[in-house]
Amino acid sequence: MNIVLFGPPGAGKGTQAEIICGRLNIPSISTGAVLREAIKNSTPTGLLAKGYMDKGDLVPDSVVTAIIKERLTKPDCAGGYILDGFPRTLPQAKYLEEMGITIDVVLSLEVSDEEIIERLSQRRLCEDCGAPYSLKYGPPKDTSRCDKCGGRLVARQDDMPEVVASRLKTYHSQTEVLIDYYREIGILKTIKGQKEIKDTTSLVFKALGIT
Ligand code: AMP
Secondary structure, eight states: OOHHHHHSSSSSSSHHHHHHHHHHHHOOOEHHHHHHHHTTTTTTTHHHHHHHHHHHOOOOHHHHHHHHHHHHSSSGTTTEEEEEEEOSHHHHHHHHTTTTTOEEEEEEEOOOHHHHHHHHHHHHEEEOOOOOOOOOSSOSSTBBOOOTTTTEEEEOOOGSSSHHHHHHHHIIIIIHHHHHHHHHTTTTEEEESSHHHHHHHHHHHEEEEEE
């Protein structure tokens, strides 16, 4: 099954992707995570992407489509995958079609802007393995260390309030249009993001027809 996890920044796409991928045993592909890794390693892609990401803008379609193209040809994608944060523009959605890729379901996580701003101020990420945490919902045992690998927990550069405002603006102006696009195709399922991670997961599993 090929799944797209859709929603504004901080809606819980990464968290739910990780849970679904453990349940269905398929990889989760996050263009944001690939870009953050590229920045960490100072690759040409990372150096290019950083300027956009720091401002809360989208990285050019040509860059992210190249990442997706390379990643989806890997053998572990043969049995399906979860796309977390891709597509984010209409041309990106069309690119998947041009590649001959069929998306089975688009799960749209709905969370209000006010809630997003609150959530992102509480979000921390493991510097080493990238695992996401919320200091409010689902906090780690030690607020400065990752439960899984012991790595240092940090706030994302683009979770700073002024960047969050810009990311939300970008979401509403460039990404949200995909909701109608996928609704018309008939593969959109809308999920109201819940306060508790496990409650959102129950709705996600129900939408996917799994228990
Ligand atoms: P995320 O981790 O999904 O919140 O993505 C972090 C940032 O990476 C976004 O704010 C964008 O700057 C960039 N990014 C991630 N995925 C895409 C995409 N599909 N298209 C353009 N930019 C992206």
